[in-house]
Amino acid sequence: MYTEFQKHLQQTLQEIKDAGLYKNERVIVTPQSSGIQVAGEKGNVDVINFCANNYLGLADSKELIDAAKKRMDERGYGMASVRFICGTQDTHKMLEKAISDFFGTEDTILYAACFDANGGLFEPLLTADDAIISDALNHASIIDGVRLCKAVRYRYANGDMADLEKQLQAAQAQRFRIIATDGVFSMDGNVCPLDKIYELAQKYNAMVMVDESHSAGVVGKTGHGVTEQYNLRGKIEILTGTLGKAFGGSVGGFTTGKKEIIDLLRQRSRPYLFSNSIPPMVAAAAIKTFEILTRDNKLQDILHENTKYFVEKMTAAGFDIKPTQSAICAVMLYDARLSQEFAAALQQEGIYVTGFYYPVVPQGQARIRVQLSAAHTREQLDKGIAAFIKVGKQLGVLK
Ligand SMILES: *Cc1c(COP(=O)(O)O)cnc(C)c1O
Secondary structure, eight states, X not given: OHHHHHHHHHHHHHHHHHTTOOOOOOOBOSOSSSEEEEEETTEEEEEEEOSOSOTTSOTTOHHHHHHHHHHHHHHOSOOOSOHHHHOOOHHHHXXXXXHHXXXXXXXXXXXXXXXXXXXXXXXXXXXXXXXEEEETTOOHHHHHHHHTSOSEEEEEOTTOHHHHHHHHHHGGGSSSEEEEEESBOTTTOOBOOHHHHHHHHHHTTOEEEEEOTTTXXXXXXXXXXXXXXXXXXXXXXXXXXXXXXXXXXXXXXEEEEXXXXXXXXXXXXXXXXXXXXXXXXXXXXXXXXXXXXXXOSHHHHHHHHHHHHHHHHHHHTTXXXXXXXXXXXXXXXXXXXXXXXXXXXXXXXXXXOEXXXXXXXXTTOEEEEEEOOTTOOHHHHHHHHHHHHHHHHHTTSOO
């Protein structure tokens, strides 16, 4: 059998390559940070990193590493169990409490990843009698979670409140309704209009679920996410998020919100019931993260300053930048090949970025997505901007 299947796979892989869509992974040989080394043909190369989700620069934080090491010494390496059999330590309970405190919610449940949090969210809560109204640009994990649930699906155009209202009217046919949205949409860096979503939810008797993966730690004056930005702390029924981005960049996900919702997820959510607990060291480092973020506002302030600085300089240089309210800055190039050439030329200049083109973004919307971090120094930002300008002129993007 495999000989035939192998041929089929080889053909499929070739098609991906021919379409210019084959993804090669670059190998980093240092800790994740704003300055890293990647393996090159002639040895390791220094680059400034503008494509990590390391928004607060905590991925190589000494404080987090120390907290993880200490906990590993105290509580061992792994849990070798799911939570409900024998995989819950006090560390996990403390982390769930820290997350609830951070977001102002009633309770929290941990997962191995936010992909699992979203994948296991809807199916235990809703039935074929209910409705999910989902933003068209929601993350793949929300889409998969919705697919696994029998609820009736409605979709509204990204951030389009007139369309959401129309879908909510149609969804009056169902028993319970939940609107699902990303907090920050990762391709443009736009924040969901949560104030208006909340208003419509009140008007049409719906609940709201927000995935805070790209917004938590970033959005809002003190980085408490979109509920801080829109003054809706404690008002949203369900928030999900990741420990793999701003919150230290390791692994882990969570759902946080109303007590009964979290309680039922503990009873019925399949990625929670049938998948291993996160290691105690990861939980301990995450607890430290929330301690750092509530101790003062230093990292959040630096991230906001860095983002503002980069966007202003790039706009002044003549680049076409998507309006952003997050730490994501989309430099629009529109043409797929140009975005690939641009990213390759930047790498030659020691700037690590990725070009995004169809099907990751719509046809004719190719871009380079820059992600800012509190770890970026002013010098690194200036080098990045200078390289963008140099390549922009070389490739005729700037005059
Ligand atoms: C990154 C991301 C996820 C996945 O998070 P993991 O913890 O890495 O699985 C889910 N949702 C959104 C919106 C994301 O950006």
